[in-house]
Amino acid sequence: MTHALTHALPDDVCPDYVCPDDGARADVRTAPWCCPVCAGPWDLDFAPQPPKAVELDSGPNSLWRYGSALPLPGAPAVTLGEGRTPLVPLTGRISAKLDFLMPTLSFKDRGAVMLAELARRLGPERVVADSSGNAGTSVAAYSARAGLACEVFVPEGTSEKKTEQMRAHGARVRVVPGGREAAARAARAAADEPGVFYASHVFNPYFLHGTKTYVYELWEELGGELPEALVVPVGNGTLLLGAALAARELARAGVRAPALIAVQARAMAPLARAFAAGEREPTGPVPDPVPTLAEGIAIPAPPRARQILAAVRESGGTFLTVSEERIRAAQRDLAARGLFVEPTGAACWAAVGPGAPGDPLAGRSAVVPLCGAGAKTGLAP
Structure with a gap:
């Protein structure tokens, strides 16, 4: 269950994963996709202050204007101008x-852009996600923006319009017999393979x-x-x-x-x-x-x-x-x-x-x- 992706993030800018249930901790660069003790989702050891007005005045016209409150500091390379909706x-x-x-x-673009930017910094061989539709399309789009190969596991019966959008962004779509949980199990099995970043909108706190x-x-x-x-x-x-x-x-x-x-x-x-x-x-x-x-x-x-x-x-x-x-x-x-x-x-x-x-x-x-x-x-x- 480890990423084995150790080369991209400096030690001083990457908050640790922490399990909200048992307190287990892990380095984001080498962490398994879930807590190895209880198999639950991660949180982050990160408690920022809200950005000040001067930061907002000079910030980009996207959600990255709140960069000082986000756990990926520095200018992002992955963005499609997301955020600032009416x-x-x-x-x-x-x-x-x-x-x-x-x-x-x-x-879902709000979270997917964070996962894609994190994945870009970690440098995996491919990104894997599971979704009933919208999260998968977001991860596919932002993986494309980041130049990362992407594979999305979806349950049978997922809207054809959504799977078409995933494929249009270059993602490989795997249709899994059964419901949403079956698709999640298939993605998690793939996430255990070497060189894979699991872009889970559920388990990953980014x-x-x-x-x-x-x-x-x-x-x-x-x-x-x-x-x-x-x-x-x-x-x-x-x-x-x-x-x-x-x-x-x-x-x-x-x-x-x-x-x-x-x-x-x-x-x-x-x-x-x-x-x-x-x-x-x-x-x-x-x-x-x-x-x-x-x-x-x-x-x-x-x-x-x-x-x-x-x-x-x-x-x-x-x-x-x-x-x-x-x-x-x-x-x-x-x-x-x-x-x-x-x-x-x-x-x-x-x-x-x-x-x-x-x-x-x-x-x-x-x-x-x-x-x-x-x-x-x-x-x-």
């Missing part, structure tokens, strides 16, 4: 951040430090403040955990942290059930995959489940679930407002937008992310 009002209290306007039409720029952008756009609530779709939790990272970092500078409102499809909601039951992590058998329009968050057993549940509780937030009918209606409602997103990207609007039962935000101001473009999937049937 923030537009939907109602008097709710705004939407249009992350479907990223280079590959998905918010991805989370990329997604946290979503919140840094809100902080900058809102004049040094954050909304009272962030509504976030949750499958593997990469956007939510990135948001929690940024909220903690900004809190050290006196910024009020928002409540995290996590949204899952009712058809596949292991985290929402665990939250309602007061559990630290989901217990019992892993549920069988159930088809849902929100395929991007249909994850039966998220490896970072314990961290996700803790982050929501610590923020004073909650979990909401949405039906397939609500997802369909939300996608159409957003399209009628000029915003065509894929069904997963409409899940948060389904949870808190018009027609949602009660007042799920309890009167708070909020931002919802529109994570993926509708052109990737089309209109939900």
Whole structure:
């Protein structure tokens, strides 16, 4: 499970991996892709201060403007101008951040650019990823930008539009019989081979430090403040955990942290059930995959489940679930407002937008992310 890639990163600029569960540590240059003690995902030993105004004034017009808060210092060689997506009002209290306007039409570019830049510095023979769609297209695009060979493992039934995009970027696409977990197992087997960098948006914490720029952008756009609530779709939790990272970092500078409102499809909601039951992590058998329009968050057993549940509780937030009918209606409602997103990207609007039962935000101001473009999937049937 080791990268065996030892030549590119200086000792003094690369924070160690650290396991959040057992405290095991590893050098990023030679680390296995998961903790060798518990086989869980890594975090980073990294606690930066938010960038100062003078840094933002002179920074690039991309997420790399927050470079002092990112764990890869120095000028990046890999970028497609990602980040700095528009923030537009939907109602008097709710705004939407249009992350479907990223280079590959998905918010996953925020994390993928970090993985590709790290991989470029490590110099692997090839990059391997697993994905149900958007993460794979992002890793394929940024690997191409970095000049790295890329292989993406996807479950059968993955959108042909997304696999076509991966191939267009030069990635080798491996279609794996079975669901999302089967694709992950196949990728992890390949990740154990010599000379491979596993660009896992779940296990590698550099991805989370990329997604946290979503919140840094809100902080900058809102004049040094954050909304009272962030509504976030949750499958593997990469956007939510990135948001929690940024909220903690900004809190050290006196910024009020928002409540995290996590949204899952009712058809596949292991985290929402665990939250309602007061559990630290989901217990019992892993549920069988159930088809849902929100395929991007249909994850039966998220490896970072314990961290996700803790982050929501610590923020004073909650979990909401949405039906397939609500997802369909939300996608159409957003399209009628000029915003065509894929069904997963409409899940948060389904949870808190018009027609949602009660007042799920309890009167708070909020931002919802529109994570993926509708052109990737089309209109939900």
